[in-house]
Amino acid sequence: MRLEDIPTPALVLDLGILKRNLAHMQAAVARHRDVVLRPHMKTAKSRAVAELAAPGHGPITVSTLAEARYFAEGGWRDQIYGVGITPQKLDAVAALNADGAAVKVITDDAEVAAAIAAHPGPIEALVEVDVGEGRGGVPPEAALEVARALGDRLAGIFTHAGHSYGGRSDAEMTAIAEVERAGAVAAAEALREAGLKVRIVSLGSSPTALHAAHLDGITEVRAGVYMFGDLFQAQLGTHAEADIAMTVLASVIGRKPARGALLLDAGALALSKDRSTEKAPHDYGFGKLLDIDGLPAFDGALVTRVHQEHGEAAPMPMLAVGAKLRIAPNHTCLTAAAHECYHVVDGGREVIAIWERVNFW
Amino acid sequence: MRLEDIPTPALVLDLGILKRNLAHMQAAVARHRDVVLRPHMKTAKSRAVAELAAPGHGPITVSTLAEARYFAEGGWRDQIYGVGITPQKLDAVAALNADGAAVKVITDDAEVAAAIAAHPGPIEALVEVDVGEGRGGVPPEAALEVARALGDRLAGIFTHAGHSYGGRSDAEMTAIAEVERAGAVAAAEALREAGLKVRIVSLGSSPTALHAAHLDGITEVRAGVYMFGDLFQAQLGTHAEADIAMTVLASVIGRKPARGALLLDAGALALSKDRSTEKAPHDYGFGKLLDIDGLPAFDGALVTRVHQEHGEAAPMPMLAVGAKLRIAPNHTCLTAAAHECYHVVDGGREVIAIWERVNFW
Numbered sequence: 144m145r146l147e148d149i150p151t152p153a154l155v156l157d158l159g160i161l162k163r164n165l166a167h168m169q170a171a172v173a174r175h176r177d178v179v180l181r182p183h184m185k186t187a188k189s190r191a192v193a194e195l196a197a198p199g200h201g202p203i204t205v206s207t208l209a210e211a212r213y214f215a216e217g218g219w220r221d222q223i224y225g226v227g228i229t230p231q232k233l234d235a236v237a238a239l240n241a242d243g244a245a246v247k248v249i250t251d252d253a254e255v256a257a258a259i260a261a262h263p264g265p266i267e268a269l270v271e272v273d274v275g276e277g278r279g280g281v282p283p284e285a286a287l288e289v290a291r292a293l294g295d296r297l298a299g300i301f302t303h304a305g306h307s308y309g310g311r312s313d314a315e316m317t318a319i320a321e322v323e324r325a326g327a328v329a330a331a332e333a334l335r336e337a338g339l340k341v342r343i344v345s346l347g348s349s350p351t352a353l354h355a356a357h358l359d360g361i362t363e364v365r366a367g368v369y370m371f372g373d374l375f376q377a378q379l380g381t382h383a384e385a386d387i388a389m390t391v392l393a394s395v396i397g398r399k400p401a402r403g404a405l406l407l408d409a410g411a412l413a414l415s416k417d418r419s420t421e422k423a424p425h426d427y428g429f430g431k432l433l434d435i436d437g438l439p440a441f442d443g444a445l446v447t448r449v450h451q452e453h454g455e456a457a458p459m460p461m462l463a464v465g466a467k468l469r470i471a472p473n474h475t476c477l478t479a480a481a482h483e484c485y486h487v488v489d490g491g492r493e494v495i496a497i498w499e500r501v502n503f504w
Numbered sequence: 505m506r507l508e509d510i511p512t513p514a515l516v517l518d519l520g521i522l523k524r525n526l527a528h529m530q531a532a533v534a535r536h537r538d539v540v541l542r543p544h545m546k547t548a549k550s551r552a553v554a555e556l557a558a559p560g561h562g563p564i565t566v567s568t569l570a571e572a573r574y575f576a577e578g579g580w581r582d583q584i585y586g587v588g589i590t591p592q593k594l595d596a597v598a599a600l601n602a603d604g605a606a607v608k609v610i611t612d613d614a615e616v617a618a619a620i621a622a623h624p625g626p627i628e629a630l631v632e633v634d635v636g637e638g639r640g641g642v643p644p645e646a647a648l649e650v651a652r653a654l655g656d657r658l659a660g661i662f663t664h665a666g667h668s669y670g671g672r673s674d675a676e677m678t679a680i681a682e683v684e685r686a687g688a689v690a691a692a693e694a695l696r697e698a699g700l701k702v703r704i705v706s707l708g709s710s711p712t713a714l715h716a717a718h719l720d721g722i723t724e725v726r727a728g729v730y731m732f733g734d735l736f737q738a739q740l741g742t743h744a745e746a747d748i749a750m751t752v753l754a755s756v757i758g759r760k761p762a763r764g765a766l767l768l769d770a771g772a773l774a775l776s777k778d779r780s781t782e783k784a785p786h787d788y789g790f791g792k793l794l795d796i797d798g799l800p801a802f803d804g805a806l807v808t809r810v811h812q813e814h815g816e817a818a819p820m821p822m823l824a825v826g827a828k829l830r831i832a833p834n835h836t837c838l839t840a841a842a843h844e845c846y847h848v849v850d851g852g853r854e855v856i857a858i859w860e861r862v863n864f865w
Contacts, residue, residue: 153865207813226814227758227825230826231755251758278811279757279767279814397588397640411838451837452567455639480773481864482864483863
């Protein structure tokens with residue numbers, strides 16, 4: 144099967160670019176002695192990708208219980224479920240762990256920590272610390288209260304400098320990475336000074352993982368979007384535009400010469416309505432037009448509008464209805480989530496594999 | 505099973521509200537003699553909903569080949585696939601029709617029309633006409649060229665006044681509905697004057713279906729979003745906020761008293777990043793907070809920010825982690841598409857059924 148033959152819209156994943164992106168991150172983390180890479184599978188949601196990103200069933204991060212189950216059954220036992228846990232979800236985690244997994248949860252809430260401590264099943268937790276993102280987590284100085292409530296279920300400290308996505312230069316990224324590191328280490332030290340055992344000190348985002356000057360005191364780094372890349376990450380300097388491994392294959396379904404536009408069968412569902420690049424230096428609308436080979440053949444052409452199943456691309460030459468194109472996404476995690484599987488190519492148009500995804504919750 | 509026991513995030517569909525919305529639209533279309541309602545299943549993507557919306561396997565509209573296949577196998581033979589067809593997709597449609605379905609396609613392109621005419625399989629098509637939306641379709645006066653290219657595969661005229669979503673009063677909606685009707689009828693008349701047989705004259709959107717003063721010359725009306733409703737449609741006056749049948753059930757995963765916010769386990773994936781209400785009179789962020797019973801118990805509370813799996817709701821009281829809430833969506837079609845199934849309730853918290861969806865393409 145070749146890309147020309149695939150029903151559209153569909154995801155295309157370029158294996159060569161994926162491997163290059165994985166090697167780049169592995170090398171970036173290998174700069175730091177005794178720091179392990181714990182890839183975040185929220186982007187790929189695929190065992191086939193995990194074989195490459197976390198080979199030998201290495202440690203991973205997950206964002207849903209569906210991922211936790213899917214990867215545990217696939218052999219990836221060492222997981223952190225990186226979204227604040229609720230007491231109601233503990234039974235499901237404990238059941239996985241009773242079957243041989245080691246899914247660790249996170250919390251920033253002393254009441255939840257007490258529920259974890261009291262749970263009869265095997266569950267460990269990390270205390271989520273906020274180093275400036277302003278999403279989940281307690282300030283580093285407040286980690287001790289939550290950690291104490293966990294009792295002997297304490298596994299470590301967890302943080303995520305999501306505000307690195309607001310950084311606009313390598314220097315800013317390096318500065319945010321240092322704040323992330325220092326906050327996590329300060330929280331870990333406070334716990335240790337209180338006599339608690341802190342095994343894991345975990346941080347990460349793709350930008351800070353690549354830009355950290357040093358990671359003293361950190362045991363592991365998490366990152367996910369680096370595997371595929373996207374137009375937003377490219378503008379952060381995380382990678383080049385040519386390093387975007389995942390694109391959407393679409394067909395022309397209409398021609399509008401009066402406005403220099405083509406209608407495509409990839410719209411709001413196939414691309415997502417994410418507009419991450421809206422506030423980036425270059426606004427790519429709902430995606431950048433590439434040719435069927437993934438090359439930037441249409442200067443300045445964007446997906447300018449989307450409806451549920453329609454996308455409008457402009458300015459474009461009037462290709463035939465049925466002609467196939469590819470679209471680089473704003474935010475690869477959200478675009479991928481709209482699709483059932485990847486059509487894997489390796490630089491050409493030949494589809495060498497179809498890789499499933501574990502969607503939903 | 506009760507809503508308290510469902511893993512979150514999850515879709516909740518209220519059967520009583522759904523039935524009320526269906527009856528409202530059925531009554532609106534029944535005002536017009538000899539006009540058939542052809543519900544658009546792109547929103548619900550569910551046979552169980554189609555049993556109510558298009559009872560007796562009545563005519564339906566679909567937005568993907570996956571829907572066409574799923575509903576044809578479920579007994580809904582009379583379909584219009586309402587997204588411009590490509591020559592490459594004709595074999596799939598012909599195969600369904602050879603199995604007993606009557607899936608009609610649409611096109612606005614004379615080359616595609618010629619490909620339809622030349623296809624060996626049983627396929628009929630409608631000419632897509634643009635009545636002002638500026639998406640797909642030819643102007644009414646240009647329909648004849650495409651219709652002629654279809655030869656004896658011509659089934660009729662198809663239009664969609666999607667720009668009715670920009671209307672802000674009943675009077676504007678009624679005016680747009682009349683432009684939609686007049687354009688479709690003008691195109692049909694031009695074809696008939698040229699000696700062509702025009703069996704179907706199809707138009708529709710939820711707003712124009714409800715607001716049309718008369719539908720002389722029209723044979724059928726399409727609409728989809730009316731089944732579930734959403735915050736955007738409520739502001740168009742299509743229905744009341746209390747008529748929103750589909751909501752997202754979420755759990756509190758964190759408490760941020762300093763900013764009066766709760767973190768929820770419904771984020772960009774579970775809600776979608778659709779911001780339809782951004783330009784409406786009232787901007788509801790990424791959704792409006794309701795209590796577990798679907799009632800507006802939190803004055804002015806919205807989902808103000810989303811990450812992949814995190815949503816932030818404010819201003820909110822500091823409920824316990826694990827507490828369950830519901831969120832009314834901006835755009836029900838996109839929110840529903842992120843989920844595998846509906847948890848059906850009938851006014852209470854008891855889950856009386858789980859209804860599947862046909863996602864992807």
